[in-house]
Every structure is written in structure tokens, then in C-alpha cells.
Amino acid sequence: xxxxxxxxxxxxVLLHGEFANRxxxxxxxxxxxxxxxxxxxPCSPAVVSASRSDAVTLLxxxxxxxxxxxxxxxxxxxxxxxxxxxxxxxxxxxCGKVLARVFALRPMLEQEEGATVQVPAHYExxxxxxxxxxSREPPFAGKLMHAGWQATKCDLPTWTGSxxxxxxxxxxxxxxx
Amino acid sequence: MIxxxxxxxxxxxxxxxxxxxxxxxxxxxIETKSPQVELLEIPQLVAASTIESRPLLPSFLYLAxxxxxxxxxxxxxxxxxxxxxxxxxxxxxxxxxxxRTVAAAKSWLCHSGVDxxxxxxxxxxxxxxxxxxxxxxxxRYLEHLVAAWNAQFPEARLAQQYVVLTVPASFDxxxxxxxxxxxxAAGLPESLVFLEEPQAAVYSWLVARGDEWRRDLSAGDxxxxxxxxxxxxxxTLIDVAEAGxxxxxxxxxxxxxxxxxxxxxxxxxxxxxxxLFAEQGVKLDAWQSVSLWHSCRDAKEALLAADxxxxxxxxxxxxxxxxxxxxxxxxxxxxxxxxxLVGGFFPKxxxxxxxxxxxxxxxxxxxxxxxxxxAITRHLAAFLAAHxxxxxxxxxxxxVLFNGGVFKAAAFRALVLDRLGEWSGADKxxxxxPGPRDLDFAVARGAAFYGWTKQQGGVRIRSxxxxxxxxxxxxxxxxxxxxxxxxxxLCVVPFGMxxxxxxxxxxxxxxxxxxxxxxxxxxxxxxxxxxxxxALLPTIDEEELAETDSLETxxxxxxxxxxxxxxxxxxxxxxxxxxxxxxxxSTTSDRRWKLAFSIRDDAQEAAS
Numbered sequence: 001x002x003x004x005x006x007x008x009x010x011x012x013v014l015l016h017g018e019f020a021n022r023x024x025x026x027x028x029x030x031x032x033x034x035x036x037x038x039x040x041x042p043c044s045p046a047v048v049s050a051s052r053s054d055a056v057t058l059l060x061x062x063x064x065x066x067x068x069x070x071x072x073x074x075x076x077x078x079x080x081x082x083x084x085x086x087x088x089x090x091x092x093x094x095c096g097k098v099l100a101r102v103f104a105l106r107p108m109l110e111q112e113e114g115a116t117v118q119v120p121a122h123y124e125x126x127x128x129x130x131x132x133x134x135s136r137e138p139p140f141a142g143k144l145m146h147a148g149w150q151a152t153k154c155d156l157p158t159w160t161g162s163x164x165x166x167x168x169x170x171x172x173x174x175x176x177x
Numbered sequence: 178m179i180x181x182x183x184x185x186x187x188x189x190x191x192x193x194x195x196x197x198x199x200x201x202x203x204x205x206x207i208e209t210k211s212p213q214v215e216l217l218e219i220p221q222l223v224a225a226s227t228i229e230s231r232p233l234l235p236s237f238l239y240l241a242x243x244x245x246x247x248x249x250x251x252x253x254x255x256x257x258x259x260x261x262x263x264x265x266x267x268x269x270x271x272x273x274x275x276x277r278t279v280a281a282a283k284s285w286l287c288h289s290g291v292d293x294x295x296x297x298x299x300x301x302x303x304x305x306x307x308x309x310x311x312x313x314x315x316x317r318y319l320e321h322l323v324a325a326w327n328a329q330f331p332e333a334r335l336a337q338q339y340v341v342l343t344v345p346a347s348f349d350x351x352x353x354x355x356x357x358x359x360x361x362a363a364g365l366p367e368s369l370v371f372l373e374e375p376q377a378a379v380y381s382w383l384v385a386r387g388d389e390w391r392r393d394l395s396a397g398d399x400x401x402x403x404x405x406x407x408x409x410x411x412x413t414l415i416d417v418a419e420a421g422x423x424x425x426x427x428x429x430x431x432x433x434x435x436x437x438x439x440x441x442x443x444x445x446x447x448x449x450x451x452x453l454f455a456e457q458g459v460k461l462d463a464w465q466s467v468s469l470w471h472s473c474r475d476a477k478e479a480l481l482a483a484d485x486x487x488x489x490x491x492x493x494x495x496x497x498x499x500x501x502x503x504x505x506x507x508x509x510x511x512x513x514x515x516x517x518l519v520g521g522f523f524p525k526x527x528x529x530x531x532x533x534x535x536x537x538x539x540x541x542x543x544x545x546x547x548x549x550x551x552a553i554t555r556h557l558a559a560f561l562a563a564h565x566x567x568x569x570x571x572x573x574x575x576x577v578l579f580n581g582g583v584f585k586a587a588a589f590r591a592l593v594l595d596r597l598g599e600w601s602g603a604d605k606x607x608x609x610x611p612g613p614r615d616l617d618f619a620v621a622r623g624a625a626f627y628g629w630t631k632q633q634g635g636v637r638i639r640s641x642x643x644x645x646x647x648x649x650x651x652x653x654x655x656x657x658x659x660x661x662x663x664x665x666x667l668c669v670v671p672f673g674m675x676x677x678x679x680x681x682x683x684x685x686x687x688x689x690x691x692x693x694x695x696x697x698x699x700x701x702x703x704x705x706x707x708x709x710x711x712a713l714l715p716t717i718d719e720e721e722l723a724e725t726d727s728l729e730t731x732x733x734x735x736x737x738x739x740x741x742x743x744x745x746x747x748x749x750x751x752x753x754x755x756x757x758x759x760x761x762x763s764t765t766s767d768r769r770w771k772l773a774f775s776i777r778d779d780a781q782e783a784a785s
Contacts, residue, residue, distance in 0.1 A: 057227070064224055070500040079501050086492050087504040090472070101231075160252050161226030171225070173496075 052159040052166040061102070061157060063170045066094030102155055108148030117144045187339040189330070190632065192377070192624025193322060193365075194343050195315065195356070197283045198407035198440070200234040201621035202322050205629050207339065212629045214384060214622045219325045221264030225250035231265065233617065234321060238279040238314050239267035240299070240306050255324040263321045272467040276302050281408050282314035287345070287352035287434055288546060289726050294355075312359050319363035336366050339632065341624040345411045346373035346643055347434035349701050350757040351726040351774045357756065371755040372627050374620050375402035375413035376428060376638050378580040381623030383636055386612050390636075391424055393611055394576065399429070400610070401574035403557070403593055405583040410435040410553055412560050414572060415638060428640035430564040430572070431703055433723075435556055437548040439474075439583040442518050446509075447473040449517055450491055453507045461505075465493045480514040481586035487511050515588070523554050523592040528562055528600040530555050554596050561600065563704045573601035578610045580619055642751060645708050646670040647722060648759075649698030650687075664698065666714040666722060669749045669759060672706040679750040683711035686744040686764055691734040695761065697772065699728050710749070728759060728772035743768070 062068035071091045076084055099105055108127060111117050119128050119140040127148075130140065159166075187207060192214075194201040202217040218230035226249075239262040241251055251259040251266075262270070271278035279298040286293055288311075296308035309317075326335045342365065344356055353371060360369055372380075379402060383390055394400070396419035404411040412432030418425045447470045451461055461469060472491050479489045488508045495503015532550035550556070564572040574597060584590050590609060597607040615622065630637060647666035669682050689695045700722040708714070714722075732743065745761040748769070752758065762769045 060224070060227070067494055067500055070498050074499060074501050076501070083504070084501055086490065086506040087494060087501040089490065090492050090494060091500070093475075155230065157223055157227045157229035158254075159227055161250065165226060 052161070054156050056167060056169060057156050057159050058102070060169050062095060062098055065098050066091050068095055069169055102153075103151035104153050105149050106152050108150050109144060111144055111147070113144050113147055115144050116141055186337050188333045190339045190341065190625050190628030191326065191335065192341045192343070192372075192621045192626070192628060193319070194374070194377070194618075194621035194624065195283065195318060196236055196406060196620070197281055197409055197438075198236055199617070200236055200318050200322060201232060201618055202234075202326065203618065203621035203625040204338075205625045207629065207632050209629075210633075212384060212626060212633075214381075214625045216618060216621070217322075217326060217329065219264070219322065220254050220328070221321070221325075222251060222253060222262045222266035223264075224266060224269075226252070227266075228254060229265070234264045234318065234325075235268035236280070236282065236318055237267035237271050238263055238282070238309070238317055239270040239274070240277045240279070240302070240309070242277075242305075253321075253324070255328050261317070263317055272470075273464070275299065277306055279309065279314045282311045282318075284408055284436055285311035286315060286355050287348055289349075289351060289724070290546070312355050312362075315356065315359035316363045319360055319365060323364045336364055338366070339368065339370075339628050340365050341370045341372050341628040343372050343374045343377045343620050343624050345409060345434060346375050346413050346431035347411055347703070349644060349723075349725045350646065351699075353755075353757070354774055369754065370628065370631070372624050373413065373428075373431065373640070373643065375404050375411055375431070375578075375580065376415075376640065377620040377623035377627060378402055378404060378578055379415060379426070379623065379638060380627045380630070381615060381619035382578055382610055382612060384622065384626040385615070389612075394424065396424060398575045399573065400426075400576045400578060401561075401597070402578045402580065403584075404580040405553065405589075406438050406581040407440045408436060408438040410437055410556065412557065414561075414564060414574065424636075426636065426638040428638050428643070430560075430706070431643040432556070432560045433703055435548050435553075436546065437522075437551045437553065437556075439581070441551055442477060442522055442583065443470055443474045445517060445521060446477055446514060449513065450476070450507060450509055453509070454493075454505060457505075457507065459505045461493065464496055465505075468493050476509055477514065477518065478586050480509065480511045481518065481588035483587040485511050485588070489514075519588065519592060522551055523589060523596070524552050526552065526554050526558055526596070528558050531559050532556050554592070557593070557596070558600070564706075573597070573603065574607060575601075575603075575605065576608055576610050579614065580616060582616055584614070584616055641673040641675040642670055642757075643672075644670075644701040644703050645672040645705050646749070646757075646759075647700040647702070647708075647714065648728070648747065649700060649717070650713070664717055666700055666717050667747075668708040668710055668712040668714070669747050670751070670757070671708060671710055672702075674749070674751055676751050676755050677753040679748060680710045681762075682747040682749060684713075684746055686746060687761075689732050689743050689745055689761060689770075691732045691741050691743060694729050694731050695770075695772075696729045696775065697727060698724065699726065699774075700724050726774040729775040730761060730770040730772045732761075732770055745770075 059069060063070065068091060071087060109117055119130065119138060119142065121139045123138060130142070132142065189204045190207055192203045202219065203214050204217060205212045205214045216232045218232060219234045220228050220230045221234055223229040241261060245251070246258070246260045249258060251262045253259060267278060271280055276299055282298060285291065285298065291297060293311040296310050298308055298311060298314055299306070302308050323335050342356070342360055344353055348356070357369065361367065379400070386393060394417045396417055398417040400415040400417065402413040402415065414429040416427045416429045418427055447466070450469060450473060451466065454461055469491070472493060476489050476491050479485065488510045490506050490508050492504055492506040494500055497503055532548070532552065532555045534549055548556070561572040577594060577597065579590055579593075594607050594609060601607060629635070646669055648669050649664045650667050651664060667682070667684055670680070674680065700717065702722045704721055734741070744764045746764055748760045748762045750758040750760070759772045760769045761772065
């Protein structure tokens, strides 16, 4: 039972920053649990089921459909720009297709970059990052430097596997015969 | 009665496009005055243990080995343990494991040379794989759609909805019957209605245009629906007429079932690009070839776009995790793609040209009767010439509606319009219908809208039977040993026969023996539009008449039958749902026997 709890902690610490912070406070009084958790390998058969972080699911999707993980992990030393470009062109195109399908990204603001835009009096700080002369009171008018991005949906695949595969971004491919 | 109750409880009209390469499901609320057709997002396996909802369900079936299935990795939201996968994962596995993957089951459904209820697919499966029949494969795709719907609409289950299923216009009565069989087995309602795919594309255009369409088209116009999907080409002509001050659409003709489509084009380009790689000293393995095929689909669309670049770089990524090091590239010139694809599939030709019968192409697979001539323009010329009016109009269309993913490439649309313009010889150019194109989803959307118009009223395409049908009758006369008696063809269903009607076929009486099966050869024609029921063709011209599955019935003898021999005539019916029925009706009593397609016997005969 405790092993399972530890496993849960392990994955949650690894995948959820907020949980990790809370855990850190707890761990000052519970060094034993920490040891157990780190002892359990990700492919431990003791794991019955564990949910998977959406981050891993997204990464697995980008790898499966666009080879994203392969390309960012590959050393560029020894390749010409043309060689890198040839591979990157396909990877970028396919990454774009995944992002479009999963997030349907749209600029935060519709105006052209460089245009003058209005920032309302009660603006959300998540939506605008202001630079320059911040001494005045809102509303503001300013030059749009970057139009920003927002997801209009978040349709990630659902993972139905067991705990064993929760951290698998891409399975090993083995050719038989 | 049951059907009526169903349609009263139905909340939605659901349109299903059971495609050769993709399935799509669209729906619209019945009780609405302004129909908004929505697409159903279909949950499906996209990788092991990974479910994603997408509007396209690839029509692929992966028969997993037991050790893979037993892990539960193929589970779907409505079934934890699955021995097989349908959809995107199956499509991807198909590229790696073609021996375990069923593809193009629909093309097999209309292949009357085989028993489509027998486990035939995957064609080259190793002995340990339990094959499945084309009918069962179709049923599996539909079961997936039914489950996906029921999961999202538990309060309005699909069996209670008003469902419209599309079939190729070129599907004959036997192929439709098998599709229906798969649909009912999958849990679709008995009240299921069929609609021809090109007509569905037109309905989708109609719902998108609203009342505008009455300004887009005028009486005397003729619309060609040119539907080139992944594996098939389907052609239909629709006339615009005026009746009582209102514009009316009337389906004039449909083409034959042509097994040529976008996949042929991608493979052709991939084959040539593989040669370019070979010239560089790069030999591609099987895995890379599949990857190349997908890259060539993108290359085709890029190189045949309206403002295409002079060349496009095709890359095949390395298979291992060393991606950049393993990547090979080649530049493909636009001219090469144009020569290859335009020259091969849309060549310049005259209206008098005909498809070549010679089997010459290099990408045929044994089994399905793929087109020997892949030139879509020549098939188009043959189709239009076959439906000439006689007043030298050569069935020239004034407008074209494109459907199918192939027409994402602008050059193909322009080519078809150019050829049609040359052939018509008229001053007015042949034009594409205005409005946005919806090349992947139009058929499902149109099917849903068609169902809605059937319930709520609205513009309809007048159609009826797309083909005329004939029963083979042996001529009387002295038998010549070793030679079969010559066969004549009796027309039992005229072209354009409307749904919900029946016709007593005038003919001589035929004597059938009680207690024995009666067997009739059966033919159809898409070009003989003027034969009336009872017309007897002296010979069977293979240019005009295509043999389909034969018909049979068992004439069970009643206990009080003194006679063993019954004189009968034929009665043909097309039900309200578009189902074809042929009956033998006794001329001396009120007994009648329904003929059924004998798909199995025909296949055995073909095999022997």
C-alpha cells in the first residue's frame, strides 16, 4: 500500500510542480518515503495504474507525429545547415499540424505587429505584458511588439495505459525476423 | 409502422460517409428550421493506449497478435479489451504491418467475383491471422461509429435516430444490399436510408449556399459532380430544370465504379521519387518507402497548387533516433510532377477518346479489379459521350462540383475544367460552383442535410434507380451439346425507377419447379436509359451490360400442392428506403417468392 502511495508521489512530484513544492515541505519530516519513491524504477511491475501527465502525452504526440524529441535531442555538430534544414523542415511542418489540431492557436491580438493597440483599464496581467513607461495609469495605448498566442481549445489525446507506460514518450522499435 | 415510431422518437438526422479510406459522421437536429450540420468527433486509437477524437475515422482495421491485444493497449472508451483496432492507429500500423491490416474493404464490397461474406482480408495475411470478410470489416467500421455516437449521445442512441448512409453512385444493387447487411449488423436502424455520394456532395453545397443556389444555377444548366477520393472515382450528372416556376434538380446519369484515385497518384509520384533517390545512390527500405509515400502526398499538393514553387524538397527522415544524420532528401521539379501526374491521370484527350483496356500500369494489386487505364479524363470523356443527348450536346456540363481530397491540388481542378471547356465547344466556359469547398466532409454533411429535407421539406434531387437491371433468360430452341444456350436479357427495372414504386414486368410466363432453387443471372447497365420493363435484348453486349451477382430463390412446395410446376412473372420493387427487391409472382395463385442475391454461389463458380 505504501509503495503505491510512494509511486503516486513520485509521479506527481515529477510531473506537477505545485505538488512537488508541497511535497518538499512534507519531506523534511519523511525521509523514508523519499527513499522508497526513488528506489522504484519507472517500469516497476508493482504499479497497478497511474494517470499520466498531459505533458508526457503531448510530448509523445509530438514525437509520434513529428519526431520532435528526436530532433531536439540530436547533436547538431558535424551537420551542415542544409542537412539540418532538410530534416527540420518536415519536423516543423508536422509539429505545426499537431499544435493546430490540439490547441487551434490564435494570436492574442488580431492587429498587425507594429500597430498601435489599446490596453483596457482593467486588463488581465496574463493577457498583456507591458514594457516601457509604466508610470502612467491604465488604460494605455502602445505599439504591439508581439501579438501573443492563445489556445482556443485543448484536445489532447487520452492515455488509457497502465502505470508502466506513464513516462514512455516513444516505445522502442524492434524489428523481428 | 416500426419505422414511423422510430422517426417520431428520432431527435437527429445522422449522415454517415462510409468511405474507402475515411469515415465521417455528421448530424443535425430534426426539429430545427435553420439546419446547422455538425461533425461528430470520433474517439479512436491513435497509438497504443492513446485515444484521440478526430472527425475522420480512417477505414482501416488492424488485426493485432494476441500478445499485443491482451495488454489492453487497443482498448477504446466503450470497450476495454479489443482484439483489433479501427481508425488512425490501424492506418499507421497498416504502413508497417500490411499483412495484418485491412484496407479498402469497400472496394471489395462491389467486387462480384468474390464471396464478400467470406474471410478474405487482409489479402496476404499469414496463416495465423484470422482473416475477416469485406462485409465484416465494413460492419466493424460502422460499429465503431455507432459506439462513438452512443457514447456522446447516451440519451439519443443511434438505433433510434434517422440515419442516412452514403454509397457510391456506381454501387449496384448487390453491393448496396451487402452494405445494408453490414449496417444492420452494426446496429444501425432498419429505417436506414441510402444516398448516393455525389448527390450528398450536392446537398452539402445546397445547405452551404442557402437560397443563393437559385442564382448560381439556372434552368438548362447541367452539373457534373466529379468525386475523386483516395481509391475511387465517382461521376454523376445532374440537370437543372424548371417546373412550375421553381428550379428543380434531376439526376441524369451516374458513371461506372472506377478504382482509381488519389492513392494511385501518390504512389506513382513516390515510385518516381524513389528512382531519383536511387540515382543518388540511396536505396530506400520498406519503412522508408511508406514514409516517402506520405511525403509525396504533401509534395503533390505543393507542386500542383495554384502558385506552385519550381521545385519541392522531399525528405525521408531517418528511422532511428539519429534523425538528421539518417535523413535523405531529393529535389522534385514541378515539371516532373506535372508530367507524371497530369500526363498520367489528367492527359489531354478528345471527347471521342476512350479508356485503354490494356493492363499496363505498374501499381496493380492482385484481387481488386483496378482500372487498367488511370486517365481520369478519358473515363470522363467516355462517361459524357455515353450520355449524349443525341442533339450533339454530348452531355456537356456547364458547371462542376468537385469532391474528394485529390482536388485540393488546384491544377487538377483547372485541368478538368479546361478539358470540359474544350469538349463542350460552347462560348461559355465551364465553371466550378461558387462557395467554399469542403472536399473531405461534404458527403457526410450532405447526407445529414438530405435526411433533414426529407423530414422538414426543401429542395431535393430527383433521382430514382441509377441503373437499369436485367434478368438473363435462356432462349428456347434445340440444345447444342457442349454449348450453353444463348442468353437474352429481360429488363426488369428501368433507369430512373422511383423509390417506393413497384412494376409488374410484362413478359411471357416462366415455369419454375417447386422444391428446387430457381437461379437467374442478373445484369445492370448505366447507359441503357430507355429500356422499358419487359424489353427483351436479343444479346448481352458486355460494353453496355455488366453482370452482377445472380439471384436465386427456393420455391418451397406447400403441403397441398398438386402441381410441381408454377408459372410466374416478375415484379420489381424499390422500397421507400431505396432497397431493391425482385419477386417471382405466380400467375395462377397469390403466391410469390422473393429473389435474393446468391453471392456465395457466384464466387464459387468464379473460383472453379
